[in-house]
Amino acid sequence: MTETNPAELPPSDHPESEERSNRRRFRSALALVAALGVVGLLVIVFAGRFGKDPRLVDSPLIGKPAPTIELEYLEESGTWSLEAMRGQIVVVNFWASWCVACRLEHDDLLAAAATYRDRGVQFVGVDFQDELGDAISFLDEMGRGQGYVYLADPGSRVAIEYGVYGIPETFFIDPDGNVAAKIAGESTYAILTSTIEGIRQGTLPALP
Template sequence: MLSWLGGAGLLAVGAARAARAADPAQDHALAVVEPPRPAPAFSLQDINGKTHRLADYRGKVVLVNFWATWCPPCRQEMPSIERLYLAMKGRPFEVLALDQGETLNNVFAYMGQLNPSPTFPVLLDQHSEAAHAFGVMGIPTTYLVDKNGMIVRQAVGGRDYDSPAIRQVIEALMR
């Protein structure tokens, strides 16, 4: 019975996401986190072996995206995250994409298939420890962390991250 309810819940979430995806106004929504809460610390390696700590980005607005290669909405939003990242290059902004539970080989192979391949850091959260610390319930889930390390916005489900509405939110946070 419990597994049936879990499956029904997943179907309901999927239907709600599909309905939201059909409404373009929702694609730009980043929910306000009120009150803002401290972003959990993490230290993870990227696909090139470099270690990234969230604390190293204090003073910048950071888009923290939890995703996986097998997740269709994650794959769909990746190009918009890259466009946003390139548009904000040289500004106090960073993107950290945390892959959930996959091997380096799987993630590296997927990155090689993308054209263009993302230039932002892609980190490996192989045991989903950072995801658990953030309270991620499904992917994609994205958080905006302000310059003081506080989570101020969040989104569950795919988004168009280089939309004017989302850029405006990020611009305001960088001031």
């Protein structure tokens, strides 16, 4: 009987070569499983914290006391203070007449403000780097919300304290005066109301 020397086998038939190939496949499979596990975990974490809409974003302010807002009304005399709203949810939207996305989201903001007008939620619009006449013309054209407060922010002092870098940006402040969530970009009625409900139900802010 003729015996075959393993050293004489072709590389594909060599026992050691096949063993190494099996080990490589096993390691590749383990790496793939680990990678999928990490991706799945990230999806769960980010979905749980920020929701499904990517416009609901993280901010270093979330979970911390909201910066002070004490500004003059846009169209009338007097000063509005955030501190006086303690115990209510406050939705602060930074907008301007020249902002295209602000125009697109305006009706949704008014609708959400009307929905929560008598339910302990105050909507506030802070005019950002705008001309007073242009801002008023914008509101004349687009409409003013029921119970909606519009404020002027000369020098963008409040916007700077909130870290606003592009509008529209919308901040949600819980009844204890802490920032609970932030929307970057155009908001919608659905994301506005779902975020408010998250605060009312105690699921926001979602902190690690």
